Amino acid sequence: MNTSRPRGPGRPALTRTDGTPIRVLVVDDDPDLAEVLSGALRYEGWEVRTAGDGVSAVAEARDLLPDAVVLDVMLPDTDGFTVLRSLHAVRSDVCVLFLTARDAVEDRIAGITAGGDDYVTKPFSLEEVVARLRGLLRRAGMARQLEDGPRLTVGDLTMDEEAREVTRGGELVELSPTEFELLRLLMHNPRRVLSKAQILDRVWSYDFGGQAHVVELYISYLRKKVDAGRPPMIHTVRGAGYVLKPAAR
């Protein structure tokens, strides 16, 4: 996996207010999942460490003083709530993103999002995890946006990630959840060719068994809504993937 990654031109990156990379701690007892996650976060240009249980998580946190923690609720030793308390003791303004099984949502998530923290249910897509973390960090005010705020812009296409609002040339564009996620990925990587495999990896959840064919399908949906009669911004690079770039005048 490619670990060195200069941000592409136009790639909006978050850094800490002093300009150093954002520090994230990933806590999950499944090493494979932790690896995939930390890969995606490093791809954002962030500094990442991992821990496999609650005790080492707190130990790592004491050392790293992370800005954010990605925390599996089900850990071999302790439950998420206890870890949360310890983390807040280490650094009171830490942001926490919980990972939880879908059916476990109801019972004990209660109160977790109250402190401004957030959660995603397994299985999740990497794009979603990254987006949630970005949102948390931005709201906590510990991050500095290198570009202009929560509104993402490519050409005359804009996306407000918090309001989930997309406009093209001032007109509102209505998107389904998956379409939105796909467009978000494209808009975070303007002028960069993304392969179908990359897109599948980031937009669809990691346990998705389907074909790369869905990517073509959703690109076609997006074109109908985003390009619709206007000069095209979504381009196919045959044999390589897709690019989003401002429409040539």
Add this chain to the structure above:
Amino acid sequence: MNTSRPRGPGRPALTRTDGTPIRVLVVDDDPDLAEVLSGALRYEGWEVRTAGDGVSAVAEARDLLPDAVVLDVMLPDTDGFTVLRSLHAVRSDVCVLFLTARDAVEDRIAGITAGGDDYVTKPFSLEEVVARLRGLLRRAGMARQLEDGPRLTVGDLTMDEEAREVTRGGELVELSPTEFELLRLLMHNPRRVLSKAQILDRVWSYDFGGQAHVVELYISYLRKKVDAGRPPMIHTVRGAGYVLKPAAR
């Protein structure tokens, strides 16, 4: 380190008159509850500390000199009223919000609130606790409102939090307590998508075991009263949650 969490767009924040964050001490012997509470208060941008019993509460108070204290009446060592006296000795103008069981309300609480303090009965919703604290601080004159007073406005929708009065386009809208609380949360977060879990966490009491289904139900109630024939302000974002925004022109 940046400990203040700037409110989202349109989110009215309170600070002390010198502009520094409001300082709150949370006293409860249930660590989970204390954690949830302090999370919610930190989310308001306030500085929070916790204590688990009366003795450490007074010790913390001497150190922090809090503007307000959230105080469980039932403590392992002392009762709330003794703590109250000690707190007033530390800082005579401190605001106190009592937490009490429903059936214990009658007798002595009444006398307390005469002193300008307030109470909520368990189980409570976080939105309620935060609202009561805001009211206390404002009345005590130790807080400075960063935005425009107690009246909340989104489009042609207004809410007077103190009078519990809501108008849409000048017309009075009558709401039940829960409906009011839900709308308050939405109006504090205009143009931001709130998930059902977030709403559940803040509007319903922390021990509510029910389904996210009630949120849909109450959204539908609100729509009937707030949107009723007018251009809709409450929007569903499928798979994500709900947003309140000014009606499109």
Add this chain to the structure above:
DNA sequence: GGGTGCGCTGAGAGCGGGCTCAGAAGTTGC
């Protein structure tokens, strides 16, 4: 210029999220 395969799109099935209605249980006020 013809073949090959990649990419595009239309049709449609299945599913599940979200809305509404009806009613039970609890609460408040007269």
Add this chain to the structure above:
DNA sequence: GCAACTTCTGAGCCCGCTCTCAGCGCACCC
């Protein structure tokens, strides 16, 4: 003690979303 109101549960329905399948067009290669 009754009436009005509020809150929440359950059931059923509808429709939007997702994905599969299949057929076709077009780009590229020889």
